[in-house]
Amino acid sequence: xxxxxxxxxxxxxxxxxxxxxxxxxxxxxxxxxxxxxxxxxxxxxxxxxxxxxxxxxxxxxxxxxxxxxxxxxxxxxxxxxxxxxxxxxxxxxxxxxxxxxxxxxxxxxxxxxxxxxxxxxxxxxxxxxx
Numbered sequence: 029x030x031x032x033x034x035x036x037x038x039x040x041x042x043x044x045x046x047x048x049x050x051x052x053x054x055x056x057x058x059x060x061x062x063x064x065x066x067x068x069x070x071x072x073x074x075x076x077x078x079x080x081x082x083x084x085x086x087x088x089x090x091x092x093x094x095x096x097x098x099x100x101x102x103x104x105x106x107x108x109x110x111x112x113x114x115x116x117x118x119x120x121x122x123x124x125x126x127x128x129x130x131x132x133x134x135x136x137x138x139x140x141x142x143x144x145x146x147x148x149x150x151x152x153x154x155x156x157x158x
Contacts (some may be wrong), residue, residue, distance in 0.1 A: 094146035096126055107140040 100122040105113060110133040117127045129149050139145040 090150045093149055097142045107138050
C-alpha cells in the first residue's frame with residue numbers, strides 16, 4: 029500500500045521510463061551540459077586505457093612495466109626471486125598479464141629493485157619475440 033509520499037504515480041513513473049528508454053539505449057551521453065561528459069582518451073594517455081600493462085606491449089614497455097610493478101610491489105619485497113615476487117603480486121591482486129611473465133623468469137635469478145625486475149621482463153619479452 030502506498031502512503032502517498034511518492035512524487036509521481038506508478039503510471040507516470042512507467043510513462044517517464046518509456047520516454048527515456050531510447051535515450052538511455054542510444055549510447056550517447058544523457059546529460060544536457062557538455063562539461064558533465066567524460067573526456068575521450070588522448071594519444072599520449074598511458075596504455076592502461078587499452079587494458080593491463082604487460083611486458084613487450086609497446087616501445088615504451090620498460091617504463092610502463094616498471095611503473096606498473098612499482099604500483100603493486102613495495103620496497104620491502106626486494107631482494108627476491110621470481111617466485112616470491114609473483115606471490116607478492118598475487119597478494120595485491122596484480123593483473124595476470126603482469127604476474128605470469130614474472131613467474132616465467134629463471135628461478136635462480138634474484139632481483140634487488142623494481143628497475144632490475146622490469147629490465148629482466150623487458151629482455152625476456154624481446155627474446156620471445158625474436
